[in-house]
Amino acid sequence: MNIHEYQAKELFKKYNVPTLRGHIAFTPDEAVKAAQELGGNIWVVKAQIHAGGRGLGGGVKLAKSTSEVREMAAQILGMQLVTHQTGPEGKLVQKVYIEEGADIKKEYYLGLLLDRALEMPIMMASTEGGMAIEEVAHNTPEKIIKVSIDPLTGFQSFHGRKLAFGLGLPVEEINTFIKFASALYRVYMDHDAEMIEINPLVKTGDGKFLALDAKMGFDNNALYRQNQVNEMRDLSEEEPTEIEADKYGLSYIKLDGNVGCMVNGAGLAMGTMDTINYEGGKPANFLDVGGSASAETVAKGFDIILKDPNVKAIFVNIFGGIVRCDRVANGIIEATKITNVNVPVIVRLDGTNAIEAAEILKNAGIANIVAATDLADGARKAVAAAKGE
Amino acid sequence: MSILVNKDTKVIVQGFTGKEGTFHAEQCIAYGTKIVGGVTPGKGGQEHLGQPVFNTVSEAVAATGATVSMIFVPPAFVSDAVMEAADAGISLAVIITEGAPVKDMMFAKAYAVKKDMMTIGPNCPGIITAEECKIGIMPGFIFKKGNIGLISKSGTLTYESANQVVKEGFGITTAVGIGGDPIIGLSYKQLLPMFEADPETHAIVMIGEIGGDLEIQAAAYIKEHITKPVVAFIAGQTAPAGKRMGHAGAIISGGAGTAAEKMAALEAAGVKVVVSPADIGKALAEVMKK
Numbered sequence: 001m002n003i004h005e006y007q008a009k010e011l012f013k014k015y016n017v018p019t020l021r022g023h024i025a026f027t028p029d030e031a032v033k034a035a036q037e038l039g040g041n042i043w044v045v046k047a048q049i050h051a052g053g054r055g056l057g058g059g060v061k062l063a064k065s066t067s068e069v070r071e072m073a074a075q076i077l078g079m080q081l082v083t084h085q086t087g088p089e090g091k092l093v094q095k096v097y098i099e100e101g102a103d104i105k106k107e108y109y110l111g112l113l114l115d116r117a118l119e120m121p122i123m124m125a126s127t128e129g130g131m132a133i134e135e136v137a138h139n140t141p142e143k144i145i146k147v148s149i150d151p152l153t154g155f156q157s158f159h160g161r162k163l164a165f166g167l168g169l170p171v172e173e174i175n176t177f178i179k180f181a182s183a184l185y186r187v188y189m190d191h192d193a194e195m196i197e198i199n200p201l202v203k204t205g206d207g208k209f210l211a212l213d214a215k216m217g218f219d220n221n222a223l224y225r226q227n228q229v230n231e232m233r234d235l236s237e238e239e240p241t242e243i244e245a246d247k248y249g250l251s252y253i254k255l256d257g258n259v260g261c262m263v264n265g266a267g268l269a270m271g272t273m274d275t276i277n278y279e280g281g282k283p284a285n286f287l288d289v290g291g292s293a294s295a296e297t298v299a300k301g302f303d304i305i306l307k308d309p310n311v312k313a314i315f316v317n318i319f320g321g322i323v324r325c326d327r328v329a330n331g332i333i334e335a336t337k338i339t340n341v342n343v344p345v346i347v348r349l350d351g352t353n354a355i356e357a358a359e360i361l362k363n364a365g366i367a368n369i370v371a372a373t374d375l376a377d378g379a380r381k382a383v384a385a386a387k388g389e
Numbered sequence: 390m391s392i393l394v395n396k397d398t399k400v401i402v403q404g405f406t407g408k409e410g411t412f413h414a415e416q417c418i419a420y421g422t423k424i425v426g427g428v429t430p431g432k433g434g435q436e437h438l439g440q441p442v443f444n445t446v447s448e449a450v451a452a453t454g455a456t457v458s459m460i461f462v463p464p465a466f467v468s469d470a471v472m473e474a475a476d477a478g479i480s481l482a483v484i485i486t487e488g489a490p491v492k493d494m495m496f497a498k499a500y501a502v503k504k505d506m507m508t509i510g511p512n513c514p515g516i517i518t519a520e521e522c523k524i525g526i527m528p529g530f531i532f533k534k535g536n537i538g539l540i541s542k543s544g545t546l547t548y549e550s551a552n553q554v555v556k557e558g559f560g561i562t563t564a565v566g567i568g569g570d571p572i573i574g575l576s577y578k579q580l581l582p583m584f585e586a587d588p589e590t591h592a593i594v595m596i597g598e599i600g601g602d603l604e605i606q607a608a609a610y611i612k613e614h615i616t617k618p619v620v621a622f623i624a625g626q627t628a629p630a631g632k633r634m635g636h637a638g639a640i641i642s643g644g645a646g647t648a649a650e651k652m653a654a655l656e657a658a659g660v661k662v663v664v665s666p667a668d669i670g671k672a673l674a675e676v677m678k679k
Contacts, residue, residue: 085631114491116571116601116638119498134643151495192492221464221637222490251635255627266569266635267543267598270624271666274648277627278665286628288635319545319552321528351548352528375549376667 001218004048006097007232008214011191017183019211022099024048031073032066034098041065042101045072047093050237052132052199052215053083059093062101069098084132094236102210107200108167109133110181112188114195115148121188122148123155123181125163129200155185173207180209191229192222241304248300249290257282259386260305260314260343262298264289264323272317275375281383284311289318295334302339313344315382317375320351329357333364344385346370348378390589391518391563392538392580393481393507394457398522401449401479402427403470404461406437413461413485413526414438420523425453446477459515459524460484467511468493475504483524484510484574491637494572501574508574512636514544514566525566535560537673538584540577541596542569542603542636546624546666550594553670559677562590569598569636577607585615592618592677594669595660599625600639600646608654618676619660622669623648 009019023034035043047059054060059081063069073096080090107129115122126144128136136143145166147159160178169177180201188196197215204210223230235243245252251266255273259281263269266288273283285305289297298316305311318328328349336345345368349357361371370385372378394400400417404410405427415438418424426441426449433444443449446458458474460467460482467489474482482501489511501508509516515525519534531548533555541547547566554561565580567573577595584590593615597604604623611619626648628634630641641647652662663672 114495114571116603117606119495119572137643150499151492152499189492192490194491219491219637221488222492224465225490253629253632253634255629263545265543265545266639267541267547267596267624268545268549268666270598270628270634270639271543271546271549271622273627274624275665275667278667283627286632286634319548321526321531321545321548350552351531374667376665379665379667 001220001223001229001233002050002237003216003229003232004050004234005046005214006048008196008216009211011187011216012211012214015183015187017180017187017211018209019214020099020102022097024095025073025098026077026095028070028073028077031096031098032070035063035066035069038098038100040100043069044099044101045069045076046097046099047076047079047081048095048097049081049086049091049093050234051083051085051091053085054081057081057083059083091237102202102212103205104202104212105205106203108203109136110184110198110201112184112193112196118148120148120150121185122146123159123163123185125167127167129202133197133199149185151189155182173203176207176209192219192226193217194219241307245287245304248297250297250301250304251286251288252304253286254308255283255285256310257284258310258312259382260284260308260311262287262289262301262305262314262316264318268317268319272315272375272379275379276315276383279376279379279383281379281386284308295331295338298331299335299338302335302341306341306343311343312388313346313382313385314341315378316345316347317378318349320349320353324353325349325351325357326353326360329360332369333360333366336366336369341368344368344370346372346378346382346385348372348375350374390587391521392583392587393563393565394516394518394522394524396421396521397423398457399423399425399453399455400457400459400524401425401446401453401455402459402461403446403474405429405442406432407461410461411438414459416529417459417523420529422522422524425455446473446479450477450479455479457481457483457524460486462486464488464490468497471497471508472500475501475506479506481507481509483515484508485513485515485526486510487512489570491571494570498572498574509565510568510574512570513568514547516563516565518563519561527564527566531555532564533560536562536589536591538562538587538590538593539564540580540593541566542598543596543624546596549666550596550669554594554673557670557674559673562587569638571601571638576603578603578610581607581610581615585617590617592620592673594673595619595621597621597623597651598636598639599623599628599634599641599648602646604651605654608658608660611655611660612658618679620669620672620676621655621660621662622666623651623662624666626664
């Protein structure tokens with residue numbers, strides 16, 4: 001789960017990670033009010049969406065008067081902001097963050113994430129602030145300094161020194177930097193964060209460090225104990241069908257093909273998509289119905305898959321282990337009574353009681369249900385059906 | 390022969406009396422696994438499925454001589470259970486539970502390593518030595534005895550692969566579901582040498598997926614140290630970047646962890662890589678002919 005910049009900055013403030021002052025606004029009027037409250041004569045109007053690259057897409061603008069604040073907020077609010085992370089359709093901007101201006105002397109990058117190979121958090125810093133870190137890593141990897149932090153000891157000053165000297169900071173700024181980085185590590189650990197990215201981290205004219213931007217993502221498995229973070233969840237930033245699937249314990253991700261898939265198990269679900277692709281088709285989705293594959297979950301799965309008008313055929317691929325295939329077969333038949341399935345459904349059931357399951361499906365005599373013998377056969381039949389063959 | 394577990398392995402169950410623990414412990418016992426007891430704090434002294442229940446893992450180990458623990462406790466208590474097992478001198482913990490926080494596993498794994506305890510999982514089907522010992526939730530009947538070692542991040546793909554292996558006339562020595570979380574216990578790199586050293590294992594099937602770099606590490610290890618044939622499939626060739634594909638660890642982030650890079654690395658290491666998971670059995674039959 002991700003949160004907005006302004007929300008991440010709220011968490012930063014609680015831990016004394018320096019940020020600029022700012023207010024959230026949902027209308028141009030509120031934007032002007034926010035600017036007046038902040039005072040000064042320069043403000044930044046920033047679109048709040050869950051995607052990076054907002055500046056390049058026209059979602060971050062500098063205003064030098066309150067009338068400019070109004071004008072820019074009006075421009076940005078309601079726009080479909082397109083960035084390299086949103087896809088071509090972009091994301092609707094529903095709120096803007098109005099922030100005071102800053103005297104920026106130099107921009108850096110600072111990030112924290114889990115290093116899966118080391119099995120501990122790493123903090124990364126770079127002098128290439130404002131650039132996508134993936135690009136820096138690719139083109140000039142020597143410009144990224146990394147320290148791994150053993151969770152058993154936590155963040156130590158030497159971690160901070162290594163980063164600070166690596167960035168070429170003068171000696172008198174080292175301690176300020178260490179304090180900043182150390183506080184950031186606490187924000188990360190205390191909230192079960194999965195990543196924090198500050199891009200750019202800026203040094204001001206008076207030698208202070210500030211998080212000019214802030215991006216945070218969290219471990220979904222830990223949300224049960226992160227009430228404050230949970231309250232920051234913005235459902236309007238997430239795919240409605242994915243949220244609905246989640247409610248029923250299904251894991252669904254929409255893709256752009258036309259062969260719908262319903263599978264038990266995440267690995268087999270990915271493998272099924274790959275098989276469809278290998279057989280010359282395109283998967284319309286990822287869908288893991290979980291271990292039970294009951295009539296209700298299968299029916300819900302059909303509903304969700306068929307919300308996508310591109311779907312021309314559905315491949316149900318269940319490997320019955322503890323769950324018996326005959327029960328799944330009955331579930332599928334039951335599901336077609338609960339919900340209207342108007343495309344061909346290719347069913348491959350393998351594992352426990354697969355032969356009985358094939359009998360049940362055959363005897364049910366449902367016109368648009370086609371039985372398949374194995375994974376490849378099922379994928380081939382589904383691809384052909386989607387092509388209208 | 391086999392790796393890690395066999396018919397003599399003594400196993401306790403943490404979360405023994407819960408719904409999941411009860412159901413699967415019963416299945417394991419039916420398969421022939423030596424379940425010698427279980428742990429549920431507060432229920433010590435009772436009997437469950439014909440076996441004694443203990444309040445602590447230490448008591449269970451002292452009374453039964455168990456060396457392996459199968460863990461079914463809810464996600465919020467997994468790290469505590471793993472650390473308790475490590476502290477009690479268990480040598481292998483098989484963590485079935487799905488949904489454990491990453492931070493908790495980071496601490497639990499570090500502690501297990503310090504205490505010299507191996508872990509499998511979390512979020513995995515477990516480990517099975519065909520027709521001897523099943524520690525986990527997989528359907529046992531698929532795993533006919535034979536000469537193929539199996540390592541997989543995914544549960545149902547493990548069953549799918551084992552099924553294909555058997556259909557081609559082969560069988561399994563040991564199959565290990567290592568789990569699909571960002572931090573897991575034993576991985577390919579630790580399991581491959583065990584299969585290499587096992588005289589009964591003649592070839593290895595390895596199932597990976599997008600996210601992380603464990604398969605890349607495996608490729609480097611195979612290139613240097615593995616002489617037995619390896620067949621591999623990497624799930625998620627068609628998965629979009631930046632999306633978590635069901636498993637917490639199955640995500641292409643920052644352009645890294647793609648199926649393509651893993652497949653290329655494995656191919657370069659001499660592994661027979663299949664593009665479609667439907668071809669795992671066939672590919673194995675081919676490498677076994679050579």
